[in-house]
Amino acid sequence: MVLNSKAPEGPLAEKWDKHKFNVKLVNPANKRKYDVIVVGTGLAGAAAAASLAELGYNVKAFTYHDSPRRAHSIAAQGGINAAKNYQNDGDSVFRLFYDTIKGGDYRAREANVYRLAQVSVSIIDQCVAQGVPFAREYGGLLANRSFGGAQVSRTFYARGQTGQQLLLGAYSALSRQIAYGKVKMYTRSELLDVVVVDGQARGIVTRNLITGEVQTHAGHAVVLATGGYGNVFYLSTNAMYCNASAAWRAHKKGAYFANPCFTQIHPTCIPVSGEYQSKLTLMSESLRNDGRVWVPKTKEIAERVRSGELKPQDIQEDDRDYFLERKYPAFGNLVPRDVASRNAKQMCDEGKGVGSTGLAVYLDFADVIKRTSAEAVSQKYGNLFEMYQKITDENPYERPMRIYPAVHYTMGGLWVDYNLQTTIPGLYATGECNFSDHGANRLGASALMQGLADGYFVIPATIGDQLAATPPKPVTTDHPAFAEAKAGVQARVEQLLSIKGNRTPDEFHKKLGNLMWEYCGMARNAEGLRYAKAEIAKLRKEFWQDVKVVGSGEEMNQALEKAGRVADFLELGELMVDDALDRNESCGGHFREEYATEEGEALRRDDEYAYVAAWEYMGDNQPERLNKEELVFENVKLTQRSYK
Amino acid sequence: MAGSNPNAKPMNLTLKVWRQPNRQTEGQIVDYKVNDISPDMSFLEMLDVLNEDLLRKGQDPVAFDHDCREGICGSCDLFINGRSHGPEKGTTTCQLHMRKFSDGDTITIEPWRANAFPVNKDLSVDRSAFDRIIQAGGYVSVNTGGTPDGNEIPIPKEISDRAFEAATCIGCGACVAACKNASAMLFVSAKVSQLALLPQGQVERETRVENMVAQMDIEGFGACTNIGSCAAECPVGISLENIAILNREFLTAKATSNHLA
Secondary structure, three states, X not given: OOOOOOOOOOOHHHHHHHHHXXXXXXXXXXXXXXXXXXXXXXXXXXXXXXXXXHHOOEEEEEOOOOOOOOOHHHXXXXXXXXXXXXXXXXXXXXXXXXXXXXXXXXXXXXXXXXXXXXXXXXXXXXXXXXXXXXXXXXXXXXXXXXXXXXXXXOEEOOOOOHHHHHXXXXXXXXXXXHHHOOEEEEOOEEEEEEEEEOOEEEEEEXXXXXXXXXXXXXXXXXXXXOOOOHHHHOOOOOXXXXXXXXXXXXXXXXXXXXXXXXXXXXXXXXXXXXXXXXXXXXXXXXXXXXXXXXXXXXXXXHHHHHOOOOOHHHOOHXXXXXXXXXXXXXXXXXXXXXHHHHHHHHHHHOOXXXXXXXXXXXXXXXXXXXXXXXXXXXXXXXXHHHHHHHHHOOOOOXXXXXXXXXXXXXXXXXXXXXXXXXXXXOEEEOHHHEOOOOOXXXXXXXHHHHHHHHHHHHHHHHXXXXXXXXXXXXXXXXXXXXXXXXXXXXXXXXXXXXXXXXXXXHHHHHHHHHHHHHHOOOXXXXXXXXXXXXXXXXXXXXXXXXXXXXXXXXXXXXXXXXXXXXXXXXXXXXXXXXXXXXXXXXXXXXXXXXXXOOOOOEOOOHHHHOEEEEEEOOOOXXXXXXXXXXOOOOOOOOOOOOOO | OOOOOOOOOOEEEEEEEEEOOOOOOOOEEEEEEEEEEOOOOEHHHHHXXXXXXXXXXXXXXXXXXXXXXXXXXXXXXXXXXXEEXXXXXXXXXXXXXXXXXXXXXXXXXXXXXXXXXXXXXXXXXXXXXXXXXXXXXOOOOOOOOOOOOHHHOOOOHHHHHHHHHHHOOOOOOHHHHHOOOOEOHHHHHHHHXXXXXXXXXXXXXXXXXXXHXXXXXXXXXXXXXXXXXXXXXXXXXXXXHHHHHHHHHHHHHHHHOOOOO
C-alpha cells in the first residue's frame, strides 16, 4: 500500500488554513445524527470528546479508570510549549516547528509539526479561559520558563503539576458536556476490540471492569486517545494501567503501526531499588539546569561507594568525573535526553555506577546550594526534593541524588495521515497513541501540547471530512461483525482463565521488560535484537501455556485485566524489535551501536532511512509487512545534531 | 533485596484486609502474613507481594485501585490503621513507604467508608459521586475556540496562586473517609474556591455553588460540622479555608439569586 499522508500542497504556513477550507463540513443540523466514539480520557481524549460534543456530535467516551480525571496525562510535571513569544525573545511558530523537527532528529512529518506549532498558541488561550491556574508574573500576565532543547522561554507551567491542571481543565469541559447529555460517559470500560464493517471502523467491544460484562458500541467514527506503550518495558514512568491493547487491537484489525522502536528514555529518574519495584518516578528535566551529573573517576572508588564504605560527599573533586561537562563542553549537563541517558548507561557499564545496584549516577546540587542557598534551591525544586526523599529516604540537600534513565514516552504509535486518520477509514488516533509529531525523540513540554492540539483543534476540524461522506443514518450493533468481535473477546477471556498455569501475568511481564530493556532499550545492536526476538517468541508461547489467572470473567478481576494487556505487550514487543532491526541507523531515541560516529555519537543515515516505517499486520505468527512513508523536507536542512 | 539503604532489615507483617466479593455480598476482615518486606518498598508494592503470593496459591488477589503511583492521579484510596492513606502526613497511599512501619506490625487495611462511596470489591470503591458533583457545575462554560488571548485576562499572582492551591485537589476522597459525617465539603469547596477566586469563574459564580452543593446533598454525603479532620488527612494539603469560602459563596448565592429552591 502506498502511504499517502494527505498533507496539503502549498507553502508550509498556509497548509492548515487551506486544508480546513478544503475538508468537507457536516451541516450543523446533521451533526446530531452522527455518533462518535472516543476511547481514553487523557488530554487528547477528554479534549476531543468535549470539543466534538460542543460541535453537536453525539459522543460516547470510554475510560478504564473510575473517573475521566485520572489518566496519566495528570502526572506530567514540567509544562506545555506554545509559540506565544510573550517573552520577546525571538520565538515564533516557525522556531517551535524547527526545534521540534530538529529535536526529533528529522524523522517527523513537516506539515503535522508546523500545524502543531500553529495551534499551540490557541491551546494556552483555551486553557486560561477554562480557569487553568498557570503560573503568573506579579503584573498578572502569564509566566514562562525555558526547557530542554530550546533557546527561548516558551514553556507555560503550573508549578510542577502542569499536566494535572491541564487535564482537570479538559475534564471540566468534558464534565459539562456529560451534564448536557451530549457525552455519554462509560467509566471502568476497557477497549478489547475495534469493529470494522465493510472496511470502515464502526464500533468497539469493551469489558466492564466491575461486572465483567462484554458490551458492543456502534458509532460513525472511532477516535483512539489511548496513550503510549512504554509499559512494554515493565518498568517505566508510565502509570500501572497504561497499556497498548487498544492500539494493538486496532493494529490487528488493519491500522498500521508506525516507528514502534522510537521510545524515549528519560535521563533523570529515581533508580530501581529492588526486585519488587513496580514503577519508576521521574525527576523533572528542569533539575539539570542546576544539578551537576557525575560518577567516581575509577571503578575502585565506585566500588567503595557501592559498598557503603565511602559517602559521595567525601569524594574529592579530583576523584570525580563530571562526564557530561567533560564530553560536551558547549551544552554540558543540558544535552538532550537521549544523549544524557546513553552516557549515564555507558558510565555504569564501565563499572562506575553508584548506589547498591551500581545502576545510578549522581545529580549533585552542592555547587548551586553553595552559590545561592538551600532556601533558593528549595523555592525552585522543593516539591521534587521532597518526593525524592519520600521515595529514597535520602536528603538531596546533603547528599547528591542518585538518578538513572528510564522509559518515559513512546514516539511511535498508530500511523495517521494529516487528518489523524489511521489506515482504517473512520478510525482516528490522537495524542501519544499516534506517531505523528515527535519523530525519533520528543522535546520536553511537547507531549501536553500535542495531546491538546489533537483533541481541541485538529480532530474537531478533520473528522468532518470522513463523516460528511457517510450517510447520516443511525448505526447499530446489529451487523454480524459486532457479534463476531464480541465472541472473539469472550473467547480470549475464557482462554486466559482456562490455562491455569503456574506463572503470574506479572512474571511474564517482568521477563519481557528485562529483554526489551536489555536489547531494545538505550542501545541496540543486530545480534542482541535477533536474540531478543527469539526469546520473546518463546516467552509468548510459554505465556499461552503457563499463565495463571484465578476467578472468573464475570467479576472485578485485576489479574485477568493484566493478563490480557501482557498478552498484547508480548506481540508488540516483537514488532518493536523488528522495527529496530530494520532501521540500520541511529536517530533520536533509537541508538544502534553499529551506526555511531568515531566519538560514539548517533549516526543518522538520511539517504536510506528518512522514512516512517509503518507496519502492517499479516495474521497470527506471520511476519509483518513494512510500508514506507517517505519523509520530504522542504523547509529545513537536515544536519547532524552536535552538542559538543 | 538491598535497596538504597544496605542496612535496612526486611520485615514480617500481619495484614488485616477487608475482603468483599462484590457490593451485594457482606465483607469481612481476613488476616494475611507477608514476609521479607523491604523498608524501601512502597505500601502498594507490599500489597503487590501479597497479591502475587495469593495468585500463585490459586487464591483471589485483593482488589484495590491505584495507577500513577506518583501521588497525583488520586486513584489509590486505602484506609490504613484507621487513617486515610495511612500514618504519614501529606502523603497518598502510593507514596507511603514501608519504612514507616516496623517488623512484627499488624496493619489494618480497609476501603473508604461512606454511603456515597459503595464498595465495588475488597478495597475498591465507587467514587463516581465526585464526578457528578463536578458535572453539576465545576467548570467555566466556554467552548473550544473563540477564547481571548491568554494575557488579556490578567490575574494578580496572589489570587492565581491561591486558586492553584485549591485546584491541586486530586479527587481521591480521603476527606470523606476521614470525616465522621462522611462529608464532601472539602472536595466541593476546593473547586468552588478555585473558580470563585478567578475572573473566569465570575459569570457562573452563583449557579455553580448552588448546583454543586445541591448535587452533593443528592449523593448522600453528610453535613460539615467543622471538625477539620478532612484537611488534616488531605494528602495534598487542601486548606480548611476553602470550606469557609464555600459557605460564604453559598450564602451569598442564596441571598441574591432564585435559581434553586
